[in-house]
Amino acid sequence: MKPFLPAILHKLGWKSKLALLAPTLLLAGVAWRHWQGPEIEAETVMRRDFVQSVVASGRVEAPHRVDIAAQITATVLRVPVVEGQVVRAGDLLIELEASELQAGLRQAEMALQQAQARLRQVTDLQLPVAEQQQRQALSNLNNAKAQLSRQQALFAQGFIGEAALDQARNALELSDAQWRLTQKQTESLRPQGSDHALAEAALAQARASAEAARARARYARISAPADGTLIGRNVEVGDVVQAGKQLMTLSPSGRTQLVLNIDERNLHLIALGQKALASADAYPDQRFPATLAFINPGVNAQTGAVEVKLDVAAPPAYLSQDMTVSVDIEVARKPQALLLPLSTLHEAPGMAPWALRIDESGRATRRELRLGLRSGGHAELLDGLAEGDRLLLASEAVEPGAHVRIKPGAVGPAKR
Structure with missing residues (x-):
């Protein structure tokens, strides 16, 4: 006697046979995909020039500001300058009644x-x-x-x-x-x-x-004490000014500096003479060079920050007193270093970071890593992986040894 199922299939037409086998095939496909694992995004270990930088924000500061005031009580006859005007030393700023x-x-x-x-x-x-x-x-x-x-x-x-x-x-x-x-x-x-x-x-x-x-x-003729830019004016013709009252503020021409507060945890990375790139928040696409010129020897007890100053040798024309700036201080450079994103690291702050490498069979393998410089969301890889290795994001809920599938077009490079 023939087996029951083949006998039935022999008597049925091809459409009936397909309808009967579809659930079995579907279950087989689901089982196969389950064995292959979930679809995930991955990153790739790349070799690139790597720059470690300390990023901070601060403000523009001239060497000092000059508050201009009257030395006598008198009526203002003339104010031939306006706020924002560039003046030379000796230029008349305010004329007072002097009969x-x-x-x-x-x-x-x-x-x-x-x-x-x-x-x-x-x-x-x-x-x-x-x-x-x-x-x-x-x-x-x-x-x-x-x-x-x-x-x-x-x-x-x-x-x-x-x-x-x-x-x-x-x-x-x-x-x-x-x-x-x-x-x-x-x-x-x-x-x-x-x-x-x-x-x-x-x-x-x-x-x-x-x-x-x-x-x-x-005293009736108040002149500019130095070359600079008027960044404040609080006087008009006809005002009766008092001796000692501030009337204008002058930002003298000279060395322009950027004043930043660096987290004390980065103090060991910075040193005098390091180069930096800065940009004003108002002009984020226009970057200009600066040089680290001063490191405050003390740490702010309330904020845990260290004040540093950077010289700007050729300040752009738009740079003004008290502008907010963002600065990247270059503290180290490694040519053609192996890089991987910090987003792929497990236990990144600890002494034994690791990552899940996807091998040729699609299995996630745990790899212990030795890292070097870290900056800008990436880390320098000293040992544990090779160029071109594909890594799982640490946010993926995948256990070591599991199979995974990489989403099409979901492999990103380790960018600088």
């Missing part, structure tokens, strides 16, 4: 002229007159001495009396007193004398008063 200051300056200059005239009077007039008077007094003294000598001789001969001799003595004493007085006057008017010193002191005081008046008058 009272100008009057004080004219008064001080007149006092200076008077002091100069007084000194000239001492040296050019009074001193020569005093010297002439001294010479005349000396001549009178010599005549008085000669007269007394003659009178004494006549008195000894009995030709004159005691009264005539006393008169000659008095004349000599008077001439001597006059000579001594003219001598003192002359000494006083000479450069080392008291009258000359008083005239010079008065002149110096007048000069100081005039210079002070000029300085006060200059």
Whole structure:
């Protein structure tokens, strides 16, 4: 007797035979696909130049800012500059009303002229007159001495009396007193004398008063102390400004720096002189070079960050004070390194990372790895895999030893 199923199939038509075998074939296909495993996405180990970088954001900072204020209380007459304007050192920024200051300056200059005239009077007039008077007094003294000598001789001969001799003595004493007085006057008017010193002191005081008046008058014209860009203006024509009130802010021209806060965990990676590429958040596609120039020796206890500064040798024209910037500091470079995505790693932060490699039969095999540099979502592979190996993403729920199928077009390279 023939087997039951073949006998039945022999009697049925081909359509009936197909309908009867379809469930069996479907079950066989499902079993085959189950044995092959689920469809997954994979990454490929690639060999590329690899740069490790520390990424941080910060701000643009000029060496310093200059707050410009008035030194007197006055009314604003003119403001010939606008915010954002580039100015040169000495350019007028603000002009204040200065009629009272100008009057004080004219008064001080007149006092200076008077002091100069007084000194000239001492040296050019009074001193020569005093010297002439001294010479005349000396001549009178010599005549008085000669007269007394003659009178004494006549008195000894009995030709004159005691009264005539006393008169000659008095004349000599008077001439001597006059000579001594003219001598003192002359000494006083000479450069080392008291009258000359008083005239010079008065002149110096007048000069100081005039210079002070000029300085006060200059307060009415507020000029740029250095080349730079005005990044703030808080004054208008007609305002009455107070002494010390900030009116403008100047960002001086000079070395431009980028100030960043780096996580202290990256402190061992950075060093002075390292190169970086930066971009302003407002212009993300325009990158410019910078150089690490300063590392703060202290760590912020609250944030765990270290402040660093980078010099920008040729800042782009659009770069402005306090702009937010993103910076990639290159801390290491490996040419033609084997790379794999961090997304394929299991226990990535630990000491024994591993990944699931898909072999030629589609089986997921666990591979222990030794890694080097890590940056930008990728790691340098030192040992454990070869170029071209396909890896499962760590997010896939696949056990080691299981079969998997790679989705068509779902194999990505390990990008830089």
